Amino acid sequence: MTTTKPPSGKTSLEDVALPRLGPAGMLRWAWRQLTSMKTALQLLLLLAVAAVPGSLFPQRPANPAVVTQYIQDNPGTGPWLDRFQLFDVYSSVWFSAIYLLLFISLIGCVIPRAVQHWKALRSQPPRTPRRLSRLPEYGTMTVAAGTALTPDRAIEDAARILRQRGYRVQLGDTGTDLPSVAAERGYLKEAGNLVFHTAMIGVLVSIAVGGMFGYRGQKLIIEGEGFTNAEPGYDSFFPGTSFNPGALVPFSLTLNNFDVTFDRNPASYGNPIDFTADMTVQDSPSDAPRQETLRVNEPIGFGGTNVYLIGNGYAPEITVRDGEGNIALQGPVASLPTDATYNSTIVIKAPDARPDQLGFVGFFLPTAMVDENGVAFGSDPDPYNPQLNLNSYTGDLGLDDGNPVSVYQLDTTELTQLNGRDLPDGGIVLGAYQTYELPDGKGSITFEGLKRYVALDIVYDPGKAGALVFTTLALLGLIITLTTARRRVWIRAGQHEDGRTMIEYGLLARGEDHSLAKEAIRIGSALTAHWNKANDQNRQATP
Amino acid sequence: MKLSLLNRRQAAAAAVFASLLLSGCAAEDPLAEKVNAGTNSYVAGDGSVAEYAEGIRGETVRFSGQLFDGTTVTDDDWAGKVTVLNVWYAACAPCRVEAPDLSALHADFEPQGVQFYGINTRDEAATASAFERSFGIEYPSFKDKNGQILLALTDYVPPQAVPTTLVLDKEGRVAARILGIADKSTLEAIIEDALAAPDPGKP
Numbered sequence: 001m002t003t004t005k006p007p008s009g010k011t012s013l014e015d016v017a018l019p020r021l022g023p024a025g026m027l028r029w030a031w032r033q034l035t036s037m038k039t040a041l042q043l044l045l046l047l048a049v050a051a052v053p054g055s056l057f058p059q060r061p062a063n064p065a066v067v068t069q070y071i072q073d074n075p076g077t078g079p080w081l082d083r084f085q086l087f088d089v090y091s092s093v094w095f096s097a098i099y100l101l102l103f104i105s106l107i108g109c110v111i112p113r114a115v116q117h118w119k120a121l122r123s124q125p126p127r128t129p130r131r132l133s134r135l136p137e138y139g140t141m142t143v144a145a146g147t148a149l150t151p152d153r154a155i156e157d158a159a160r161i162l163r164q165r166g167y168r169v170q171l172g173d174t175g176t177d178l179p180s181v182a183a184e185r186g187y188l189k190e191a192g193n194l195v196f197h198t199a200m201i202g203v204l205v206s207i208a209v210g211g212m213f214g215y216r217g218q219k220l221i222i223e224g225e226g227f228t229n230a231e232p233g234y235d236s237f238f239p240g241t242s243f244n245p246g247a248l249v250p251f252s253l254t255l256n257n258f259d260v261t262f263d264r265n266p267a268s269y270g271n272p273i274d275f276t277a278d279m280t281v282q283d284s285p286s287d288a289p290r291q292e293t294l295r296v297n298e299p300i301g302f303g304g305t306n307v308y309l310i311g312n313g314y315a316p317e318i319t320v321r322d323g324e325g326n327i328a329l330q331g332p333v334a335s336l337p338t339d340a341t342y343n344s345t346i347v348i349k350a351p352d353a354r355p356d357q358l359g360f361v362g363f364f365l366p367t368a369m370v371d372e373n374g375v376a377f378g379s380d381p382d383p384y385n386p387q388l389n390l391n392s393y394t395g396d397l398g399l400d401d402g403n404p405v406s407v408y409q410l411d412t413t414e415l416t417q418l419n420g421r422d423l424p425d426g427g428i429v430l431g432a433y434q435t436y437e438l439p440d441g442k443g444s445i446t447f448e449g450l451k452r453y454v455a456l457d458i459v460y461d462p463g464k465a466g467a468l469v470f471t472t473l474a475l476l477g478l479i480i481t482l483t484t485a486r487r488r489v490w491i492r493a494g495q496h497e498d499g500r501t502m503i504e505y506g507l508l509a510r511g512e513d514h515s516l517a518k519e520a521i522r523i524g525s526a527l528t529a530h531w532n533k534a535n536d537q538n539r540q541a542t543p
Numbered sequence: 544m545k546l547s548l549l550n551r552r553q554a555a556a557a558a559v560f561a562s563l564l565l566s567g568c569a570a571e572d573p574l575a576e577k578v579n580a581g582t583n584s585y586v587a588g589d590g591s592v593a594e595y596a597e598g599i600r601g602e603t604v605r606f607s608g609q610l611f612d613g614t615t616v617t618d619d620d621w622a623g624k625v626t627v628l629n630v631w632y633a634a635c636a637p638c639r640v641e642a643p644d645l646s647a648l649h650a651d652f653e654p655q656g657v658q659f660y661g662i663n664t665r666d667e668a669a670t671a672s673a674f675e676r677s678f679g680i681e682y683p684s685f686k687d688k689n690g691q692i693l694l695a696l697t698d699y700v701p702p703q704a705v706p707t708t709l710v711l712d713k714e715g716r717v718a719a720r721i722l723g724i725a726d727k728s729t730l731e732a733i734i735e736d737a738l739a740a741p742d743p744g745k746p
Contacts, residue, residue, distance in 0.1 A: 021572075086622060108685055130638065145603065181661060225689065226688070226689035227688060227689070227690055228689065228690030228691060228693055228694035229694070230690060230693040230694055230696070230697050230702070231702070231703045231704065232630055232664055232693055232703070232704060232705045232707065233664065233690045233693055244702060245697070245701050248697065248701075250694055250697060252689070252690065252691070254689065284693070285695065288685060309720050319669070322673075326676065327669040327670075327672075327673060327674065328670075328673045329633075329669070329670050330667045330668075330669035330670055331666065331667035331669075331670055344713060348690060349634055350673075351633065351639065351677075352633060352670070352673035352674050352676065352677040354677065395715060398636075399636045399639055400635060400636070400639050400640070401636070401640070402637045402639070402640035402724060403636055403637050404635075407634060419672070475653050
């Protein structure tokens with residue numbers, strides 16, 4: 001990791017005439033800038049932009065070999081890109097800085113708002129304003145004289161009706177000529193908002209926990225072979241930044257059989273219908289083995305670790321004999337499918353062949369056909385006529401200098417080619433159970449049999465459950481915020497000189513509220529209906 | 544959106560939290576190190592050596608496994624002896640670099656009763672013996688293509704790379720672990736230390 005020095009203090013504070021703000025004031029100013037919602041949104045946007053180079057340049061955690069190649073191919077720009085960590089975008093200093101600032105910004109925004117909300121929850125609705133008629137929604141009604149409705153009774157009735165409608169109410173000026181009630185509802189709106197923001201932090205934390213303590217690895221298993229969950233067993237392994245080997249659940253699995261069903265309907269001939277991997281699995285060495293079926297999108301779980309089927313292919317069983325007649329390599333060698341008919345590339349390395357190491361590069365065709373130019377091609381994904389088409393090489397395969405190289409690649413530039421289409425001995429074409437003797441007595445290669453393999457993705461993400469919970473909470477919070485209206489209502493009553501009871505009411509929305517007018521009508525008609533009913537009952541009681 | 548000013552206590556709490564986050568991030572990054580160690584997404588070690596002093600060694604390593612020749616070897620076989628376990632496979636480039644040194648150390652220490660076992664994680668018998676022929680390896684290897692021995696070792700000091708070399712003391716406890724290519728003189732010194740310790744049976 002390279003460290004960049006901060007610019008030396010040339011443009012220091014002396015040059016700039018600053019208002020007297022003091023270090024504490026500066027800090028407070030910076031903190032308020034950072035925790036503003038605007039900054040949070042800008043950081044979120046910046047995070048998205050900062051992730052772009054991650055898809056423009058090859059990334060080390062995904063494929064270090066490609067990065068090394070890229071730097072070799074671009075000697076001018078490569079090292080500079082590397083210096084700015086553009087090959088490690090997601091763990092780079094600048095990406096982490098944005099992430100952490102966003103984090104701090106969200107927390108700094110939520111905490112003061114939560115405190116404010118806590119206070120608001122415990123406070124009473126504000127007192128009734130003097131002039132209700134100035135409110136956006138205002139209405140009056142009168143109740144005829146002669147009913148038993150005093151202003152105090154009217155306010156008590158109104159308070160009860162408002163309470164039924166979900167308002168928090170506070171009676172005021174009771175006992176005076178003009179008693180009133182103040183009411184407020186919609187506290188859930190801010191609560192939902194806070195839940196949303198807090199849950200967003202939770203999502204970020206969950207992702208971070210997954211990235212720190214989780215791991216992901218890939219493993220290719222050939223039929224009849226097995227795997228145990230230990231680091232050296234993986235073909236590739238990507239631990240989290242704070243990964244602890246103790247997190248590896250000690251499961252083991254064996255691939256008994258792998259079935260692929262291809263569509264034989266003429267319209268969609270050769271399309272895969274089903275992939276089924278029969279596995280014998282053990283949760284730990286002391287547990288009893290059990291049978292499991294692994295399918296695409298149907299992972300097998302071991303505690304929090306999931307095993308996914310992500311690929312498959314053929315592994316021809318090869319025997320390579322060297323120039324001294326000894327077996328230099330024996331066993332299945334995985335080939336990589338390149339298309340839907342499983343035409344696959346294959347690299348075979350026999351570094352222990354003597355006197356010279358032997359390497360083979362070519363194709364595996366499950367069902368080989370020959371076109372009019374004499375070129376072999378695969379015509380079916382099932383192995384009806386399996387064939388290996390290989391070039392052979394001799395020389396130093398590059399394994400003896402200690403640098404790990406991919407098993408699927410062979411750098412042939414320094415090697416001597418023995419077989420190829422353009423060479424006098426031609427390429428090697430091997431059908432099932434056939435043997436080819438290499439030229440110059442260098443050895444032989446035999447195609448002994450065929451197995452299938454599965455490629456597994458093994459993922460442990462301890463933050464997954466948290467991410468699900470917090471995403472759900474964020475969604476709930478958002479829905480609550482969007483569907484809850486925060487409103488205040490005030491109702492005041494008074495007695496007219498002629499004995500009528502006068503009622504006036506006003507409504508105020510906090511924030512945008514398109515249905516405030518409807519709410520005013522509803523409250524008005526609820527009050528009218530109540531007092532009409534009370535009147536009728538009064539009349540019946542005193543005929 | 545309006546924010547109220549933070550009071551002092553909140554600001555202090557936020558500062559503590561932020562510094563925790565930052566310090567968590569500034570710690571060494573094993574992922575980057577591991578990835579930078581190899582040019583392939585391949586579990587390669589960095590040659591790091593971990594030695595365990597007498598007092599902090601774990602339990603006696605117990606497992607049984609089959610050698611390529613079919614012999615079953617159990618932990619009884621290393622009772623009272625210093626044992627070297629080496630995780631390898633034939634196409635593993637770093638394994639091929641350290642193989643001559645392991646072969647030489649085996650020749651040096653076998654007369655003193657030190658046992659060497661390979662743990663082969665990937666190869667069939669014929670491929671493994673071609674490797675042994677190439678490098679003149681005289682000691683036997685476990686066939687561990689299914690990883691059962693690797694799994695058993697995770698209870699003690701887990702091999703975290705190929706190659707990994709473990710040295711067991713005379714009580715069968717892990718005395719040292721080398722991840723990646725074992726340096727000959729380092730391994731030699733570790734084996735000598737283990738040999739110098741008194742026999743557990745004879746105080």
